[in-house]
Amino acid sequence: xxEGSFEYGNYQREADDLRSVxxxxxxxxxxxxxxxxxxxxxxxxxxxxxxxxxxxxxINVAGRYDPKKGIAERLGKxxxxxxxxxxxIDVVSxxxxxxxxxxxxxxxxxTDMHSACLSIEKGCRVLTVHGSSDEVINVEDAFAxxxxxxxxxxxxxxxxxxxxxxxxxxxxxxxxxxxKTFIQEGKELFWIRSVQIYNNVVLPGxxxxxQDFIDMQTTLDSISADNNVVVPSLR
Numbered sequence: 355x356x357e358g359s360f361e362y363g364n365y366q367r368e369a370d371d372l373r374s375v376x377x378x379x380x381x382x383x384x385x386x387x388x389x390x391x392x393x394x395x396x397x398x399x400x401x402x403x404x405x406x407x408x409x410x411x412x413i414n415v416a417g418r419y420d421p422k423k424g425i426a427e428r429l430g431k432x433x434x435x436x437x438x439x440x441x442x443i444d445v446v447s448x449x450x451x452x453x454x455x456x457x458x459x460x461x462x463x464x465t466d467m468h469s470a471c472l473s474i475e476k477g478c479r480v481l482t483v484h485g486s487s488d489e490v491i492n493v494e495d496a497f498a499x500x501x502x503x504x505x506x507x508x509x510x511x512x513x514x515x516x517x518x519x520x521x522x523x524x525x526x527x528x529x530x531x532x533x534k535t536f537i538q539e540g541k542e543l544f545w546i547r548s549v550q551i552y553n554n555v556v557l558p559g560x561x562x563x564x565q566d567f568i569d570m571q572t573t574l575d576s577i578s579a580d581n582n583v584v585v586p587s588l589r
Contacts, residue, residue, distance in 0.1 A: 361455070361458040361461075362452070362454040362455070362458040362459060362462060363421075363458040363459060363460070363461035363462030363463075363465070364458060364461060364462075365394070365397055365398060365401055365421070365461065365462065365465045366401065366461070366465070368394075368398045369398050369401040369402045369405060372389070372398060372399070372402050373402065373405075373406055376389075376408075376409065386409055387409065387410055387411055388409070388410075388411040388412075388413065388533060389402060389403075389409050389411075389412060389413070390412075390413040390415065390529065391413070391414065391415065391417065392415040392416055392417075393415070393416050393417065393418070393490070393491070393516065394417075394418070395415075395417075396414035396415055396416060396417020396418070396482075397414075397417045397418060397421065397465070397467060399412050399413070399414060399417075400412060400414055400417060400467065400470060400471060400474070400480070400499075400503075401465075401467075401470050403474045403475075403478050403480070404470040404471065404472075404473040404474050405470075405473070407475050407478070409478070410477065410478060410479060410536075411478075411479050411480075411481075411532075411533065411536060412474075412478060412479070412480045412481070413480075413481045413483070413529055413532065414480065414481065414482045414483070414499065415482075415483045415484075415518075415525070415529075416483070416484050416485065416488055416490075416491055416496075416516055416518075417467075417482070417491070417495070417499070418467070418491045418495055419467055419468075419494075419495035419496075419498040419499055420467065420495070420498075421462050421463070421465045421467065422462075422463055423491075424490070424491065425459075425462070425463075428445065428447075429443050429445060429454060429459075430443075433459075437454070437456045437459055438456070441455065441456050442454060442455050442456065443459075467499075468502060471499060471502045471503045472502055474503055474504065474505075475504075476504040476505050477505065478504075478505060479505050479507075479532075479536060480499075480503050480505060480506045480507070481506075481507050481508075481509065481528075481529070481532045482496045482499045482500060482503075482506065482507070482508045482509070483496075483508075483509050483510075483511065483525060483528055483529065484496035484508075484509075484510055484511070484514075485510070485511050485513070485514025485515055485516065485518060485521065486510050486511065486512050486513060486514065487513050487514060487515050488514070488515060488516045489515055489516055490516040491516060493510060496508055496510065507532065509528050509532075511524050511525065511528070
């Protein structure tokens, strides 16, 4: 279990945490060439790319274009009134209970993904994968990213929900093909054996329960069985 404390927003700090993880591996002679994040993690890897410019391939899986959206569904329509009055909101869900502080909420509300994406360098290749039936983050967010990120490819998986519950094999194929295309262009040096990639893939936090993450990790193992998978935060 992580010794860190949970925070509802924390986007920028998680990007900085990711920086520490990448530096840790780089100092040990591991070249980090790809970072992938799902849901909130998708936002984190994009924020990382906008700030540090040292990872050439970014994969955003079902990230949210506007962090202001989706809050009322989780915290209640009167969330601003409640948090201004009490300073926090306690949320109870199927995944457990957590506290949203006013500070963490304001951090999420102030996160500007539009400006961040405009700061991603043209040399950085970005793939956005989204499910057409995503019940948490509307598929239109994927198209919003596609409009402003310079070197961007979008792939919509028809019928897939937010967790790609019945479409994980297709998700693996899309991600793998994107990475393999880069390899074939001669821009990175990887050795490929079957569908296993000897690569370093960093996976930031996602909106998963522990079992959800285990299922997704099993899927990602099909992409990179002999890799280093690092999860800075898990919700």
